[in-house]
Amino acid sequence: MSEIQNQHESDGIQRYNPAEIEPRWQALWDADPTLYAAEPHDSGKPKYYCLEMLPYPSGALHIGHVRNYAIGDALARFMWMRGHNVLHPMGWDAFGLPAENAALKNDVPPREWTLGNIAAMRKQMQRLGLSYDWATEVTTCLPDYYRWNQWIFLKMYAAGLAYRKKSRVNWCPKCCTVLANEQVINGRCWRHEDTLVEQCELTQWFLRITKYADELLAGLQTLDGWPEKVRTMQKNWIGRSEGTLVDFAVEGEEKITVFTTRVDTIFGATSVQLAPEHAVTKAFAAKDELLAAQVEEMLAQQKAAREAGDLGAIEKHGVSTGRFAVNPFNGELVPIWVANYILADYGTGAIMSVPAHDERDFEFAQKYGLPLKRVIAPNVDTDELALPYLGEDEAVLIDSGAWTGEASLEAQEKMGAFAKANGFGTPTVTYRLKDWGVSRQRYWGTPIPMVYCEEGHDGVEPGGVVPLPESALPVILPEQIQITQEGGSPLGRVPEFVNTTCPLCGGPARRETDTMDTFVDSSWYFYRYIDAKNDTEPFSKEKASYWFPIDQYIGGVEHAILHLIYSRFWTKVMRDLGMISNDEPVERLFTQGMVIKDGAKMSKSKGNVVSPDLMIDRYGVDATRLYALFAAPPDRDLDWQEEGVGGIVRFLNRVHRLTLKYKGAHAVVSMLAGQSVAGQRLLRKLHQTLEKITQDFSGRWHFNTSIAAVMELVNDIQAAEPAMDAGEIPAATVAEVFRTLVLMLAPFAPFFSAELWSQIGGEGVVFRTQWPVADAELAKDDEMQVPVQVNGKLVTVVTVAAGSDQDVVKAAAMADLKVTARIEGKTLVKLIVVPGKLVNFVVK
Numbered sequence: 001m002s003e004i005q006n007q008h009e010s011d012g013i014q015r016y017n018p019a020e021i022e023p024r025w026q027a028l029w030d031a032d033p034t035l036y037a038a039e040p041h042d043s044g045k046p047k048y049y050c051l052e053m054l055p056y057p058s059g060a061l062h063i064g065h066v067r068n069y070a071i072g073d074a075l076a077r078f079m080w081m082r083g084h085n086v087l088h089p090m091g092w093d094a095f096g097l098p099a100e101n102a103a104l105k106n107d108v109p110p111r112e113w114t115l116g117n118i119a120a121m122r123k124q125m126q127r128l129g130l131s132y133d134w135a136t137e138v139t140t141c142l143p144d145y146y147r148w149n150q151w152i153f154l155k156m157y158a159a160g161l162a163y164r165k166k167s168r169v170n171w172c173p174k175c176c177t178v179l180a181n182e183q184v185i186n187g188r189c190w191r192h193e194d195t196l197v198e199q200c201e202l203t204q205w206f207l208r209i210t211k212y213a214d215e216l217l218a219g220l221q222t223l224d225g226w227p228e229k230v231r232t233m234q235k236n237w238i239g240r241s242e243g244t245l246v247d248f249a250v251e252g253e254e255k256i257t258v259f260t261t262r263v264d265t266i267f268g269a270t271s272v273q274l275a276p277e278h279a280v281t282k283a284f285a286a287k288d289e290l291l292a293a294q295v296e297e298m299l300a301q302q303k304a305a306r307e308a309g310d311l312g313a314i315e316k317h318g319v320s321t322g323r324f325a326v327n328p329f330n331g332e333l334v335p336i337w338v339a340n341y342i343l344a345d346y347g348t349g350a351i352m353s354v355p356a357h358d359e360r361d362f363e364f365a366q367k368y369g370l371p372l373k374r375v376i377a378p379n380v381d382t383d384e385l386a387l388p389y390l391g392e393d394e395a396v397l398i399d400s401g402a403w404t405g406e407a408s409l410e411a412q413e414k415m416g417a418f419a420k421a422n423g424f425g426t427p428t429v430t431y432r433l434k435d436w437g438v439s440r441q442r443y444w445g446t447p448i449p450m451v452y453c454e455e456g457h458d459g460v461e462p463g464g465v466v467p468l469p470e471s472a473l474p475v476i477l478p479e480q481i482q483i484t485q486e487g488g489s490p491l492g493r494v495p496e497f498v499n500t501t502c503p504l505c506g507g508p509a510r511r512e513t514d515t516m517d518t519f520v521d522s523s524w525y526f527y528r529y530i531d532a533k534n535d536t537e538p539f540s541k542e543k544a545s546y547w548f549p550i551d552q553y554i555g556g557v558e559h560a561i562l563h564l565i566y567s568r569f570w571t572k573v574m575r576d577l578g579m580i581s582n583d584e585p586v587e588r589l590f591t592q593g594m595v596i597k598d599g600a601k602m603s604k605s606k607g608n609v610v611s612p613d614l615m616i617d618r619y620g621v622d623a624t625r626l627y628a629l630f631a632a633p634p635d636r637d638l639d640w641q642e643e644g645v646g647g648i649v650r651f652l653n654r655v656h657r658l659t660l661k662y663k664g665a666h667a668v669v670s671m672l673a674g675q676s677v678a679g680q681r682l683l684r685k686l687h688q689t690l691e692k693i694t695q696d697f698s699g700r701w702h703f704n705t706s707i708a709a710v711m712e713l714v715n716d717i718q719a720a721e722p723a724m725d726a727g728e729i730p731a732a733t734v735a736e737v738f739r740t741l742v743l744m745l746a747p748f749a750p751f752f753s754a755e756l757w758s759q760i761g762g763e764g765v766v767f768r769t770q771w772p773v774a775d776a777e778l779a780k781d782d783e784m785q786v787p788v789q790v791n792g793k794l795v796t797v798v799t800v801a802a803g804s805d806q807d808v809v810k811a812a813a814m815a816d817l818k819v820t821a822r823i824e825g826k827t828l829v830k831l832i833v834v835p836g837k838l839v840n841f842v843v844k
């Protein structure tokens with residue numbers, strides 16, 4: 001409170017007291033459920049869907065949330081003032097592991113813990129005066145939401161987009177459960193520090209996002225309202241790569257198909273290399289104990305590197321299998337190796353190694369003494385060539401049989417077609433993007449609406465999958481459940497949940513006991529906001545076509561890939577299911593920077609966490625929010641400095657004092673019939689400020705400079721105090737200045753502005769008042785200041801009309817008394833006039 005209480009006003013004007021103002025206004029706003037509600041579609045106003053990423057209900061907001069929401073709130077309020085029909089919702093990404101951890105630690109049921117946290121955080125948001133329409137609130141852990149996850153999952157299953165397959169997962173032998181990557185800490189289980197995580201194969205549910213790989217990639221080009229860096233990250237994540245599949249025959253074994261982007265170098269292949277997990281590796285190892293042991297060792301080492309997060313960084317290592325493969329282009333035999341840097345799940349998990357023209361292959365060949373064979377060069381007569389030579393665009397083939405002399409790029413195309421025509425390969429496209437594994441062996445998530453029919457029947461083998469009918473939804477997550485350290489899906493230990501009947505034959509069946517990845521919840525929550533109470537469908541198509549795409553989405557850049565790709569995928573699926581007609585969910589995306597403290601990311605362990613509640617207690621909501629917007633451009637990191645918040649309080653104090661002092665401006669007796677110079681100057685500054693802020697809202701949202709501009713304006717107002725007091729500025733001008741000032745602050749400091757608005761007799765709700773329009777004529781800088789020098793020393797500054805020519809500037813300078821005093825009686829040697837810059841009299 002210190003900052004506020006220290007502000008002592010001696011002139012009898014009521015002082016600024018956020019602790020009194022803020023709760024008073026919030027109570028008024030809370031009592032009016034229509035205040036932030038969207039209007040009907042036929043309101044005649046353009047729609048504006050303003051969205052901030054929904055938080056995980058951890059229990060308390062942190063200052064990074066405050067920044068995120070202050071940006072969205074300023075934007076929503078501005079759009080209201082600009083006459084839009086605004087949708088500004090909020091909800092809770094409420095499933096996930098922390099609730100289970102809390103249950104383990106404190107013995108509170110996950111649901112109770114989560115809902116308690118939500119209540120606390122909603123209260124904090126309300127205290128912050130955020131303009132959410134709580135009637136549209138979405139809580140993903142409640143059946144009225146997650147039933148629609150299940151519903152869409154069933155639709156995906158019917159459309160062949162949800163399927164089961166075996167995949168490798170992290171496995172903790174003590175928990176006997178699969179761990180998400182985040183639960184693997186330094187290669188060990190998050191619950192068992194002494195237990196190394198293993199990899200194992202498990203049958204899991206997958207969503208076929210790869211079906212949309214090309215569309216997800218192409219769509220990036222239409223998203224010009226998205227930051228370039230996010231689009232690049234998504235592009236790399238999708239990782240589309242054009243190349244060729246080529247079959248190498250192996251005696252007595254299945255052929256090996258390699259994926260290469262450089263089939264033009266195939267005459268230079270001096271080995272074939274397999275991932276340790278490759279089927280042919282396994283086939284060889286089955287007949288070769290030594291090889292089996294070596295591969296085993298490699299897998300163990302590779303796992304450690306995977307867990308450390310970087311396969312690329314480990315030392316390249318391989319073993320020869322002693323077997324050979326046939327290069328189909330020239331019939332040559334090349335040795336087959338198993339190498340640790342070949343990824344099992346990229347391409348085909350097998351490559352042809354061309355050490356003369358590939359960096360990694362070169363390194364590997366050097367280490368193991370494998371031969372180098374040059375097959376491309378800048379031109380056919382090149383003798384000396386530093387290897388590896390990677391040329392592509394400019395390269396031609398050498399020593400490549402019938403292909404010698406061909407240009408590299410053309411050869412790639414022709415050789416791919418040749419392989420296809422001869423039945424040993426084909427041109428292909430490979431993606432880094434993999435289908436999305438959504439099964440989690442966790443309790444606190446959406447139950448997957450599938451059962452396994454025990455006995456089986458027509459079309460269903462014993463134990464086979466049977467989807468539940470829509471009428472069986474929602475599959476309710478049982479609430480009375482003991483969360484223990486025991487392994488396996490917690491739901492598997494609830495017989496009342498597991499044991500059910502097959503919807504097809506009525507015989508005994510087991511429910512799927514895995515739950516869905518929580519990224520499912522966040523992939524479409526923003527469609528639910530538009531129709532949050534609908535209990536017959538996820539949302540109405542008609543409403544979706546009105547509100548979508550989202551006009552502005554605001555959140556952290558850490559969601560650039562997973563959440564923001566899954567959401568795009570989900571939108572395309574729903575479009576293909578006929579539920580919506582938009583191709584993309586989000587028109588414009590803004591990624592705000594982080595809030596840091598003392599140069600470091602805030603964390604409990606560093607003890608540098610800033611509590612929003614503490615800031616609000618000390619400085620009030622408006623100052624805290626203003627500071628969060630003022631202290632850095634919204635897309636940059638912000639270093640939180642408490643003195644800065646105090647500075648904002650002093651600024652607000654000044655605005656408060658001035659506004660109240662002149663609120664009776666109409667009563668100030670002004671002697672002036674027309675406008676005065678002082679009045680004109682103030683109006684110019686006012687409209688310049690307004691112009692700038694209006695622009696900042698439509699461009700990059702550099703609210704920091706918007707607020708700085710208001711501060712400058714307030715300085716000018718303060719400087720004009722004597723003129724105002726002396727009645728030298730018309731009352732109407734004074735009134736316009738303060739009215740506009742309060743309106744300009746409304747998007748950023750809602751409580752403060754609401755209070756001042758009512759104090760100056762403003763009508764209605766301040767942030768439903770039409771945003772003032774800047775008068776370009778008034779804003780025009782119609783004067784310019786020109787420094788005048790005599791012999792290079794500054795003597796004075798003259799004011800002339802903007803755009804004045806040389807003669808006018810010269811005349812003005814000569815008319816200035818300070819100038820004439822200096823040059824009188826002397827000889828003018830030279831007069832230098834740089835219009836708009838300076839005048840210099842050189843005299844003797």
Ligand code: ANZ
Binds near residue numbers: 241260265346354
């Ligand atoms: C022979 C060759 C010669 C290659 C040459 C490159 C240069 P991008 O562009 O990322 O798709 N590769 C293929 N599958 C792999 C796997 N599972 N693990 C590790 N490396 C793999 O990379 C494609 C290239 O990466 C492929 O083209 C292959 O090496 C390698 F002068 O084939 B190349």
Ligand code: ZN
Binds near residue numbers: 454460466
């Ligand atoms: Zn059955």
